Amino acid sequence: MPDRFVxxxxxxxxxxxxxxxxxxxxxxxxxxxxxxxxxxPAGLVAASDAAGLGARVALVERKALGGTCLxxxxxxxxxxxxxxxxxxxxxxxSRYGGRSPGDVTVDFAALMARMRRIRNRIxxxxxxxxxxxAGIDVxxxxxxxxxxxxxxxxxxxxxxRRALVATGARPDTAPIPGLADAGFMTNETVFDLDTLxxxxxxxxxxPxxxxxxxxxxxxxxxxxxxxxxPLFLPKEERDAAQLLSESLSRDxxxxxxxxxxxxxxxxxxxxxxxxxxxxxxxxxxxxxxLAGTGRVPSVAGLNLEAAGVxxxxxxxxxxxxxxxxxxxxxxxxxxxxxxHRYTHTADASARIAVRNALAGGRARLSALTIPWxxxxxxxxxxxxxxxxxxxxxxxxxxxxxxxxxxxxxAITDGEDRGFVKIHIREGSDRILGxxxxxxxxxxxxxxxxxxxxxxxxxxxxxKVIHAYPTQADAIREAAxxxxxxxxxARARKLR
Amino acid sequence: MxxxxxxxxDALLDxxxxxxxxxxxxxxxxxxxxxxxNSRPGAPISIAVVGFALSVYPVAVAHGWLRRTExxxxxxxxxxxxxxxxxxxxxxxxxxxxFYYHFLDPDSGRRVWRSELSMVDTALLIAGALTAxxxxxxxxxxxxSLRELADALYRRIDWRWAQNGGSTIMxxxxxxxxxxxxxxxxxxxxxxxxxxALGSPAHPIHAGGYxxxxxxxxxxxxxxxxxxxxxxxxxxxxxxxxxxxxxxRDAFMREKRCDYFENSRRATEVQREYALRNPLERAGYGGxxxxxxxxxxxxxxxxxxxxxxxxxxxxxxxxxxxxxxDGTLAGWGAVASLPFxxxxxxxxxxxxxxRYREMVPGGRYSSAFNPGIDCDGHPWTSAGAxxxxxxxxxxxxxxxxxxxxxxxxxxCPYVRAxxxxxxxxxxxxxxxxxARSPGIRR
Numbered sequence: 026m027p028d029r030f031v032x033x034x035x036x037x038x039x040x041x042x043x044x045x046x047x048x049x050x051x052x053x054x055x056x057x058x059x060x061x062x063x064x065x066p067a068g069l070v071a072a073s074d075a076a077g078l079g080a081r082v083a084l085v086e087r088k089a090l091g092g093t094c095l096x097x098x099x100x101x102x103x104x105x106x107x108x109x110x111x112x113x114x115x116x117x118x119s120r121y122g123g124r125s126p127g128d129v130t131v132d133f134a135a136l137m138a139r140m141r142r143i144r145n146r147i148x149x150x151x152x153x154x155x156x157x158x159a160g161i162d163v164x165x166x167x168x169x170x171x172x173x174x175x176x177x178x179x180x181x182x183x184x185x186r187r188a189l190v191a192t193g194a195r196p197d198t199a200p201i202p203g204l205a206d207a208g209f210m211t212n213e214t215v216f217d218l219d220t221l222x223x224x225x226x227x228x229x230x231x232p233x234x235x236x237x238x239x240x241x242x243x244x245x246x247x248x249x250x251x252x253x254x255p256l257f258l259p260k261e262e263r264d265a266a267q268l269l270s271e272s273l274s275r276d277x278x279x280x281x282x283x284x285x286x287x288x289x290x291x292x293x294x295x296x297x298x299x300x301x302x303x304x305x306x307x308x309x310x311x312x313x314x315l316a317g318t319g320r321v322p323s324v325a326g327l328n329l330e331a332a333g334v335x336x337x338x339x340x341x342x343x344x345x346x347x348x349x350x351x352x353x354x355x356x357x358x359x360x361x362x363x364x365h366r367y368t369h370t371a372d373a374s375a376r377i378a379v380r381n382a383l384a385g386g387r388a389r390l391s392a393l394t395i396p397w398x399x400x401x402x403x404x405x406x407x408x409x410x411x412x413x414x415x416x417x418x419x420x421x422x423x424x425x426x427x428x429x430x431x432x433x434x435a436i437t438d439g440e441d442r443g444f445v446k447i448h449i450r451e452g453s454d455r456i457l458g459x460x461x462x463x464x465x466x467x468x469x470x471x472x473x474x475x476x477x478x479x480x481x482x483x484x485x486x487x488k489v490i491h492a493y494p495t496q497a498d499a500i501r502e503a504a505x506x507x508x509x510x511x512x513x514a515r516a517r518k519l520r
Numbered sequence: 521m522x523x524x525x526x527x528x529x530d531a532l533l534d535x536x537x538x539x540x541x542x543x544x545x546x547x548x549x550x551x552x553x554x555x556x557x558n559s560r561p562g563a564p565i566s567i568a569v570v571g572f573a574l575s576v577y578p579v580a581v582a583h584g585w586l587r588r589t590e591x592x593x594x595x596x597x598x599x600x601x602x603x604x605x606x607x608x609x610x611x612x613x614x615x616x617x618x619f620y621y622h623f624l625d626p627d628s629g630r631r632v633w634r635s636e637l638s639m640v641d642t643a644l645l646i647a648g649a650l651t652a653x654x655x656x657x658x659x660x661x662x663x664x665s666l667r668e669l670a671d672a673l674y675r676r677i678d679w680r681w682a683q684n685g686g687s688t689i690m691x692x693x694x695x696x697x698x699x700x701x702x703x704x705x706x707x708x709x710x711x712x713x714x715x716x717a718l719g720s721p722a723h724p725i726h727a728g729g730y731x732x733x734x735x736x737x738x739x740x741x742x743x744x745x746x747x748x749x750x751x752x753x754x755x756x757x758x759x760x761x762x763x764x765x766x767x768x769r770d771a772f773m774r775e776k777r778c779d780y781f782e783n784s785r786r787a788t789e790v791q792r793e794y795a796l797r798n799p800l801e802r803a804g805y806g807g808x809x810x811x812x813x814x815x816x817x818x819x820x821x822x823x824x825x826x827x828x829x830x831x832x833x834x835x836x837x838x839x840x841x842x843x844x845x846d847g848t849l850a851g852w853g854a855v856a857s858l859p860f861x862x863x864x865x866x867x868x869x870x871x872x873x874x875r876y877r878e879m880v881p882g883g884r885y886s887s888a889f890n891p892g893i894d895c896d897g898h899p900w901t902s903a904g905a906x907x908x909x910x911x912x913x914x915x916x917x918x919x920x921x922x923x924x925x926x927x928x929x930x931x932c933p934y935v936r937a938x939x940x941x942x943x944x945x946x947x948x949x950x951x952x953x954x955a956r957s958p959g960i961r962r
Contacts (some may be wrong), residue, residue: 253705263706264751264842271843274831283701304634304696412738413705421775422750424740428841430799441799444842446740451775506741 035138039145042152043090045165053162056184057083059383060176062168062327063191063422065092067359067371069151071189074379076249078159080320083185085168085178091151093212093360094368100147101216102236104140106400109240113276116243121439131244133221140216170332173352187354187382189341190334191375192327194360196317199228203289204316207296211317214235222246222313226298228286229319230257232399235269237315239401242278249279251286251300251308258399262460265405268442269462273405289314322361340364346389348378356382365395396474403443406470409458409477412448414485421451425483425503429463432502434494440464445499447473447507448481454482456506461499471496483507529866531871536855537917539883541580543910552629553597558887559904560691564632565624568641570598572911574648575762575925578655579918592662595652599669601629602645609637610807611695618646618677618723619693636692636700639682643713646674647762650716650935654928674934679717679725687732689717689725693961705736707750711759711780719938730942734772742841744795746776747786751839753813754912756787757856761915763935764926767947774945785860791853792864794840802847804891807864810872811853812838812845815909816887816902827893835887851876852885855914858920876901885909 043064059075061068064086072084089096108323138519149155153163166179169268171262176183196211198204210218223246227238242248250273256266257273273280281300282423288299298309322341329336335343335351342357350357356378359371363375373393378384396408415422429435429443443462450457459473476486487504491497548555555573557566577595578588586594602620609616612630621631622638656663683691684699689710692700704710714733717725740749747946750756759765765780773779795810819834821827832846839845854868873880878901879889886902887909893900918924929935930948939949 048793255701257701263703268842301698304694409521413736416735416737422739423746424738426740426742426841428750430841431799442842463840506744509744510741512747 029241029397031114035145037143039096039141039148040089040358042145043096043141043350044088045086048153048163048165050164050166050181051157051180052161053083053164053288054184056197057081057162058186059083059379060183060185060188062083062176062188062189062342063092063323063359064090064151064163065086065191065193065359065365065371066094067193067330067361067375068092068189068366069156071191071358071375071379072156072161073159074376075318075383078383080383082091083164083183084156085164085166085176085183085191087137087165090153090156090163091148094371095144095148095151097213097216098233099368100144101140102212102233102240103400104143105122105240106138106236107137108136109243110402112245114241114491116276126252131221133244134219136244137216137219146255146349153381156309167326169326169328170330170334171328173332174354177409185354187356188332189378189382190327190329190350190355190357190361191359191371192323192361193371194320194341194366195323196515197321198317199286200317201228201286201316202316203290204286207289207314209289209314209316211315213317214508215315218381222311224295224311224313225249226251226286226296226309226314227283228313228316230254230282231319232258233274234315239273239276240277241315242273242276247279248277249281251281251284253283253285255283258280258405260411261399261405261407262411262446262462264446266442268403269399269401269405272401272442280516289519318362320366324361344390347381348374348390349381363390363412365397369397370395392475394474396470398470400467403440403462403464404466406461406466407459408470408474409456410448411458411460415448415450415457420457422448422457423451424448426507427499427502427506429496429499432496432499434496435463437465437494438496440496445469446501447500449483449507454484456482463496463499465496469500472497472500521659527868531923532870533858533917535883536880536885537579537583537914538585540885540910540914540917541585543582543905543907544576544914545580545586545885547907548573548594549626551597553594554601554624554626554629555907557623557908558743558906563626565626565629565639566907567620567622567624567638568644569907569911571578571645572761572907572915573646574598574645575651576911576914578651578928579914579924581655582918582922588656588658589662590960592656592660592666595656596662596666596669599649599652599666599673602649603669603672605629609695615642616693617681618642618673619682620745622692626839626955634694636694638692639689639712640691640710640713641715643710644678644758645873646677649673649927650932651762651925651928654932674716675720675722678721678723679720682717683725683729687726687729688713689713689729689733707737707748707755709755709758712762714755715759715763715935715938715942717938718941719936721934721937724941727941730770734770734960737772738884739772739776743790743797745786745790745793745822746778748772748776748778748783749779750787751812751842752812752837753787753791753839753850753853753857755917756784756860757813757853757912760784760859761912761919761926762929763939764919764923764930764948768939768944768949770943779947783862784857788844788857788861788865791840791857792868799841800843801846802845803836804844804847804849804875805908805938808868808889809849809875810868811872812840812848813850813853814838815848816852816906817846817857817888818893818900821900824891832890832893834904845958846890848888848890850885850888850909851879852887852909852913855885856916858916862920872961885913 058080138369226244227250239251286301358374358378360366377388398406430441435441447459483504524851554565556563577591605614622635649670661782690699766933795805798805817833822832857865887906891899
């Protein structure tokens, strides 16, 4: 298998691109226009944008450029998910009129090698050399505020006119007795696996927990997912969460909702996990545990107090709508300060922060229209308001629902479990939000996002010719359903 | 109702009604009056089924199938048992704070199966008690006692406690772990629960509770129908067994220029439309073969027979359009939609009955059938009969034809108060019926 031979080289190249080995920190200039703490998506975008504006920029990274997304988040997980989708399709080949080759064996080493190769390829764009070539001073090491306008890095002090905190977030592990002693993986370590665990418990039914549970289940691990809430993805549309539960069950994953992990111990070489669901107790034996799929902002060690920057352990750095902290010179962006912890929001918030910090901008975080997607199969994507949020604001809502089983392309693709739900303000065609459950929901949601940002209503969407047959035609169908409810359409029908 | 029915429709409905009512007459225990969840050997008591029994006895009296004194005796037995039951909330009690455990031992009337203290099932039980209270308005000592007991049972329910310090009513509670957290959001069968909880003169829920619950509603346009969305059909039926929602509207329905009755008609249309589209290509589905709702299922049977290829469920709430849908239908679901959409419901009742005689063994609906599972040459059919199904069949046929239960509950001051506190206005609720007899055939 050539992948395996490539793997060590690929991993070494990635480390060379994003880690500090062999890197020599530059001598600081007198006073930077912008010092960015954190080399993840927000920090990289901010540094590049600021350099593009002609600013003198320093970027400080503690560990690895690219942050969670590149190294232990989106990139490795989506690489694995793609392979898992392949195995899923093989498993259900008969559904497509196909026949799976008799004995489909999972080559875990090969799929992990592919993931590492992809991670290396994408890391090239985030390398320290590239940043240096763009005129950015890159410092590796821990950063700590020394005062309201200076930051200490190893062997140097950086003075700044403006600073941006973009340190991201780290895994949050619930304090479960025995878990630390028994050993567990988080998103920061799961991608280092070299053998597939036979039995895996995933604690937590948020996006990453669901994605990885499904992927490992499709790789052949006997997977259980325990979620202490009644549904997965508690913030999402109820139908979406239920469809996800069914999908996980179809993949052979044991779904334990309303279930809390109360204790972990190691006995006879296996991890034994005590679970409680209401008044029912059970014990599950597994070989590996994936926990810490929640995230908390990384604020430790920054000495934010010295700069007068307010923060808390849960919400992270406190900012106003312009992303300015309680120190007028210091801004924040990305997971360290945002409710929506996604790479694309980190990117968008970084651009706002740089514009406001260096160019006198007045861009607002609240003006962003933020889509997101959970990359399970089917995917679950959302943008804008949920119905409950709109109703809480006394906005009358009406939803146009198109089940994917009414969409020709979804039927031909054998991917007809899901829906498009578009929420509009009652009495108008203004789109308030949408949820899509479909195999490619993450691609489809962008059309709705565009419509919302551009102020395009459902009436106009109904006039947009969509290539036929496509699954995104479901969006046009929803718009047409809206149009049919208009008085003029009714009148025509009557004639 | 103004629907014109063929003579054979009347005969059919008469027969279905008679057999459904017969479940309660046949299965009730002689000592405590309690009624089992289903007709299978060893079945526990279901408090919701007891609520249906209390509601159906007036129907039986009205049709001459039960003497009034016999109905009073049966009703009194139930109410006296409940009044004297262990309300300590201990693991083997009967209830707590006026609520009752979902399933009880037939002999002792104490909790079985580690079941939960069920708020909505208590509501169905107490709705039955209030139905009896309204119907048995005679001057005899027994009927007076019956009314007092029903009143006391209703008044002692601590609805506010069931809010657990929050806004909405919790679904259940267990002595072993406290309140259950099942995420009971969105429109569901709890409408009658909220009305009763708001109408209590003793322990009403906080005024904001109803608004907090309806805040989770979703008004959706699906298959060309605008409606308050909920997948399983029973959600659109159960509260309507007691409360006549025609022409009365809460704030949500005023906003949508609809009412819950009309909404259930649309939900019925959506069920039919789903069956016509039949996206999962289930056997038998069609314009007159539908009914995805809470019912028994072939899960155990399929496992025992080693039937693979798709997942089958046991007793579960099936729904449209996003399932679960394992090809299992409840024939009685169409009957329970009679008042809302009589034309399409009657057609479905007739057609399903003609095509799948197995689902009405001896004239009484089984809980469910699955045309896609062959069971010795016949579609799989749930064994025996379930009390919930018989109760809703009896009450909805009766409401469809005589409005008996609706008229009784329209005259109930607690229901009227609960509806008003929930913000309902208009229709019959505006008219004063305080002094009026419900005008029922006795």
